[in-house]
Amino acid sequence: MKITLHAWRQKDANSPGGMQTREVDGISKDMSFLEMLDKVNEDIINEGGEPIAFDHDCREGICGTCSMMINGQAHGPDGGTTTCQLHMRSFQDGDAIHIEPWRSRAFPVVRDLVVDRSSFDRIVQAGGFVSANTGGCQDANSQLVPKVSSDLAMDAAACIGCGACVASCPNGSAMLFVAAKIGHLANLPQGQPERYSRARSMVKQMDAEGFGACSNHYECEASCPKDIPVTFISDMNRDVLKASTCHSDK
Amino acid sequence: MAFNLDSKIPEGPLADKWTKHRFDMKLVNPANKRKFNVIVVGSGLAGASAAASLSELGYNVDCFCFQDSPRRAHSIAAQGGINAAKNYPNDGDSVRRLFYDTIKGGDYRSREANVYRLAEVSNSIIDQCVAQGVPFARDYGGLLDNRSFGGAQVSRTFYARGQTGQQLLIGAYQALSKEIGKGSVTMHTRTEMLDVVTVDGKAKGIITRDLVSGEIKRHAGDAVLLCTGGYGNVFYLSTNAMGSNVTAAFRAHKKGAGFANPCYTQIHPTCIPVSSEHQSKLTLMSESLRNDGRVWVPKKKGDDRPPSDIPEGERDYYLERRYPSFGNLVPRDVASRAAKERCDEGFGVGESGLAVYLDFADAISRLGEDTIRARYGNLFQMYEKIAAENPYKTPMRIFPAVHYTMGGLWVDYNLQTTVPGLFALGECNFSDHGANRLGASALMQGLADGYFVAPYTVSNYLGEHGEMDAAKKVTTAHPAFDEAEAAVIARTERLLAVNGKQSIDSFHKRLGLIMWDNCGMGRTKETLTKALEEIPKLREEFWSDVRIPGGDKEFNAEVEKANRVADFLEFAETMCLDALTREESCGGHFREEHQSGEGEAQRDDENYAHAAVWEYTGEGNRPELSMEQLEFENVMLTTRSYK
Ligand SMILES: Cc1cc2nc3c(=O)[nH]c(=O)nc-3n(C[C@H](O)[C@H](O)[C@H](O)COP(=O)(O)OP(=O)(O)OC[C@H]3O[C@@H](n4cnc5c(N)ncnc54)[C@H](O)[C@@H]3O)c2cc1C
Ligand code: SF4
Ligand code: FES
Numbered sequence: 001m002k003i004t005l006h007a008w009r010q011k012d013a014n015s016p017g018g019m020q021t022r023e024v025d026g027i028s029k030d031m032s033f034l035e036m037l038d039k040v041n042e043d044i045i046n047e048g049g050e051p052i053a054f055d056h057d058c059r060e061g062i063c064g065t066c067s068m069m070i071n072g073q074a075h076g077p078d079g080g081t082t083t084c085q086l087h088m089r090s091f092q093d094g095d096a097i098h099i100e101p102w103r104s105r106a107f108p109v110v111r112d113l114v115v116d117r118s119s120f121d122r123i124v125q126a127g128g129f130v131s132a133n134t135g136g137c138q139d140a141n142s143q144l145v146p147k148v149s150s151d152l153a154m155d156a157a158a159c160i161g162c163g164a165c166v167a168s169c170p171n172g173s174a175m176l177f178v179a180a181k182i183g184h185l186a187n188l189p190q191g192q193p194e195r196y197s198r199a200r201s202m203v204k205q206m207d208a209e210g211f212g213a214c215s216n217h218y219e220c221e222a223s224c225p226k227d228i229p230v231t232f233i234s235d236m237n238r239d240v241l242k243a244s245t246c247h248s249d250k
Numbered sequence: 251m252a253f254n255l256d257s258k259i260p261e262g263p264l265a266d267k268w269t270k271h272r273f274d275m276k277l278v279n280p281a282n283k284r285k286f287n288v289i290v291v292g293s294g295l296a297g298a299s300a301a302a303s304l305s306e307l308g309y310n311v312d313c314f315c316f317q318d319s320p321r322r323a324h325s326i327a328a329q330g331g332i333n334a335a336k337n338y339p340n341d342g343d344s345v346r347r348l349f350y351d352t353i354k355g356g357d358y359r360s361r362e363a364n365v366y367r368l369a370e371v372s373n374s375i376i377d378q379c380v381a382q383g384v385p386f387a388r389d390y391g392g393l394l395d396n397r398s399f400g401g402a403q404v405s406r407t408f409y410a411r412g413q414t415g416q417q418l419l420i421g422a423y424q425a426l427s428k429e430i431g432k433g434s435v436t437m438h439t440r441t442e443m444l445d446v447v448t449v450d451g452k453a454k455g456i457i458t459r460d461l462v463s464g465e466i467k468r469h470a471g472d473a474v475l476l477c478t479g480g481y482g483n484v485f486y487l488s489t490n491a492m493g494s495n496v497t498a499a500f501r502a503h504k505k506g507a508g509f510a511n512p513c514y515t516q517i518h519p520t521c522i523p524v525s526s527e528h529q530s531k532l533t534l535m536s537e538s539l540r541n542d543g544r545v546w547v548p549k550k551k552g553d554d555r556p557p558s559d560i561p562e563g564e565r566d567y568y569l570e571r572r573y574p575s576f577g578n579l580v581p582r583d584v585a586s587r588a589a590k591e592r593c594d595e596g597f598g599v600g601e602s603g604l605a606v607y608l609d610f611a612d613a614i615s616r617l618g619e620d621t622i623r624a625r626y627g628n629l630f631q632m633y634e635k636i637a638a639e640n641p642y643k644t645p646m647r648i649f650p651a652v653h654y655t656m657g658g659l660w661v662d663y664n665l666q667t668t669v670p671g672l673f674a675l676g677e678c679n680f681s682d683h684g685a686n687r688l689g690a691s692a693l694m695q696g697l698a699d700g701y702f703v704a705p706y707t708v709s710n711y712l713g714e715h716g717e718m719d720a721a722k723k724v725t726t727a728h729p730a731f732d733e734a735e736a737a738v739i740a741r742t743e744r745l746l747a748v749n750g751k752q753s754i755d756s757f758h759k760r761l762g763l764i765m766w767d768n769c770g771m772g773r774t775k776e777t778l779t780k781a782l783e784e785i786p787k788l789r790e791e792f793w794s795d796v797r798i799p800g801g802d803k804e805f806n807a808e809v810e811k812a813n814r815v816a817d818f819l820e821f822a823e824t825m826c827l828d829a830l831t832r833e834e835s836c837g838g839h840f841r842e843e844h845q846s847g848e849g850e851a852q853r854d855d856e857n858y859a860h861a862a863v864w865e866y867t868g869e870g871n872r873p874e875l876s877m878e879q880l881e882f883e884n885v886m887l888t889t890r891s892y893k
Binding site: 038046051055059127128130133139153185 | 299302303306317318319320321322324326327336338374376377378379380381382383385386387388389390391392393394410411413415416417420423424425427428430431437439462491492493525526528529530531533534631632635636638701702705751753755756797799800804805806807808
């Protein structure tokens with residue numbers, strides 16, 4: 001199949017960027033979206049140009065590295081799919097495809113489609129953990145965890161930290177990502193001792209990073225490749241509220 | 251100069267060695283720990299757990315990874331699970347049995363003392379992970395659930411849906427983040443290590459490239475830990491992440507670290523088959539699927555009916571037929587070779603004939619689709635996205651693919667390489683899996699090394715050899731850093747100066763084909779000799795005709811790849827040489843000349859019960875071979891049988 005590819009090109013964070021158009025031929029429906037980009041890059045290199053920079057690593061939908069807006073949608077048209085899992089069979093011969101980097105103030109562009117998501121790491125560093133040092137832990141089965149709680153924790157823990165929720169939110173809000181992390185630990189007994197201080201510190205850091213506020217558009221849920229539900233956001237809001245009113249733990 | 255390969259295995263009975271060794275080791279006074287700086291390269295299970303644990307003890311840690319976040323290390327992709335000898339299901343497991351299964355699974359090519367220690371600390375890993383909030387699967391009573399993996403007749407594998415690696419890594423990443431937040435670990439993301447710096451033969455630092463700005467930097471440390479993963483991407487197509495590489499290990503090798511058993515590679519039996527020449531990677535379908543899936547091919551050669559039209563009596567469940575006691579759960583090397591055998595004989599399915607069926611119909615009719623979805627939902631979804639077929643209705647088509655590398659940097663019992671102060675953890679070392687790794691044992695080993703072994707043995711090294719006096723410490727101003735940095739810069743300049751016509755990927759693909767055809771699932775003297783002729787030619791062509799667009803003072807993925815592929819092109823030769831030298835079949839290393847009448851691997855314990863350790867002697871020169879003889883005092887060497 002043939003496509004017209006419009007790609008965002010930007011040399012580095014401080015240079016202006018713009019869309020560049022290219023006709024691409026010889027695409028097979030069985031190629032993954034990133035294999036299509038590999039081919040485009042191979043062609044560009046053979047012509048003596050500089051390939052389109054994009055982030056990727058595992059190419060099986062689990063590392064959260066791949067990240068791009070495809071025709072205005074984070075990770076493209078298919079639901080519950082990362083960019084690397086998207087295949088060209090989701091497009092038609094002759095389609096125009098626009099690819100752009102994640103759009104958010106808190107994710108500055110590094111080059112072309114590559115952005116800097118270190119703000120996510122800093123949110124976790126602010127409190128997204130259980131303070132259990134290595135060694136001396138009790139037997140793993142000494143504390144029973146109801147299957148429902150453990151399944152719920154797992155639903156939240158499935159977040160791959162890709163940032164699609166932020167990129168697709170009109171406010172550039174990171175609520176779904178933060179709520180997923182908080183929801184993972186809040187649903188387990190191990191997460192209880194620091195539950196409220198964790199919620200407070202993470203949300204504080206989230207605000208400091210320049211992410212926007214949530215006004216219930218739910219674009220995040222729609223674009224999330226791991227189908228993290230927005231109900232975790234309401235759970236998080238309750239914990240943050242509780243933290244500010246009834247808990248003074250630091 | 252041959253290596254002096256002292257494995258430093260402690261004296262005493264097997265079960266007491268680690269306890270005794272921990273007691274005998276030097277400690278560092280808490281107040282003095284702050285005076286030491288430890289460099290940890292890698293943030294996968296091994297690196298993140300080591301960096302967090304060392305920092306908790308009080309050391310200053312610098313941790314490096316090439317991804318944009320430590321959470322994205324390749325460990326994240328592990329699906330199936332992690333072993334431990336908890337014996338929660340009450341089915342007869344014990345530390346001794348896990349030890350025995352691992353030694354046997356590795357086809358008697360690993361060190362007893364290391365494997366025993368691994369089994370011994372396995373239970374603490376599960377305790378640690380649960381305390382961190384890893385959401386392992388549980389049963390309705392709230393207890394932890396287990397499943398079975400290949401090479402074992404007990405259920406000892408803990409799992410978190412099909413995302414065990416992700417959940418364990420997030421646990422370790424959270425622990426690491428906690429230490430970064432406190433300021434005692436400095437994290438360097440998007441940073442690639444390009445050399446180890448040695449002073450008077452000891453590791454004292456590294457040289458890195460900042461992948462965003464291209465800046466070359468020096469980092470000094472009192473010890474350097476390489477936790478940089480495996481080298482399966484030497485085959486180009488593998489289940490590894492695109493960035494997985496041999497660069498860190500190989501550059502350390504060039505600085506004097508012995509490389510052990512490079513030819514031991516694991517070909518995983520259940521991967522989605524190659525579908526086109528554009529394919530950039532292969533996707534694993536977890537071994538756990540063999541708990542409920544049955545492997546078969548048609549009994550008739552070239553039978554191209556759809557699987558549902560082939561009646562039960564015309565199907566050959568060849569694993570159940572050949573190995574009745576382990577059935578579909580034989581170890582990986584055995585399952586892979588059996589699939590290859592059927593396909594070579596013309597019984598393969600799919601367009602290319604290079605696939606076999608993995609069928610869930612029986613399990614679905616016995617347990618219902620919902621149960622199967624709960625167990626493997628994300629794997630089925632992954633399959634459907636790639637193959638565009640619904641595995642709940644049609645059996646999966648699978649074929650073996652390169653997956654894991656048992657070979658790696660040689661380490662002693664303390665995980666120290668032949669370079670003092672340079673340690674290797676996780677998949678990057680050669681230590682625990684012999685010639686074949688059992689499923690769910692790599693996660694266990696990475697975390698054992700990082701949480702429970704290195705914190706002791708690195709402290710011991712620092713207690714014994716560490717320089718506490720700040721005035722006497724080696725700094726980045728030392729001439730050894732000048733030299734190493736200059737060499738790194740010169741090499742990149744040399745690469746850019748080639749300015750040829752062919753892309754880096756095109757070379758990588760060609761190397762991959764040479765390796766797969768000649769040093770893959772089956773190897774012979776002839777194929778290996780052929781590869782050893784072709785690789786140097788390809789390397790020469792690379793250095794005279796590779797094209798690297800753009801410059802090195804910017805974000806440039808092609809510069810990253812060029813460095814990695816250049817190293818693969820050298821390393822591949824050592825791999826083939828190792829495979830050629832090992833005149834036996836063992837585990838994942840199958841020399842077709844050495845097989846029994848039934849096509850099983852034939853070991854030669856008399857001549858090859860050793861680790862082959864290679865020493866670098868200059869580009870294009872034949873590396874020198876040293877051997878560590880493996881002593882077996884607690885298990886009897888027998889022919890592995892899974893029948
Ligand atoms: C698809 C898949 C599924 C698997 N499933 C299982 C399973 O179910 N059970 C099991 O036990 N095992 C499994 N394995 C194997 C297991 O996941 C790996 O062996 C293990 O996670 C390796 O961990 P590691 O910490 O040694 O290395 P990795 O996780 O590979 O980490 C390597 C780290 O080193 C860094 N690095 C590498 N080179 C450099 C450099 N030059 N400079 C700076 N940093 C560098 C990387 O950034 C990364 O942080 C699976 C493997 C694959 C591929
Ligand atoms: S919540 Fe979903 S979209 Fe947001 S980072 Fe996590 S996986 Fe990505
Ligand atoms: S590349 Fe890992 S999720 Fe897409």
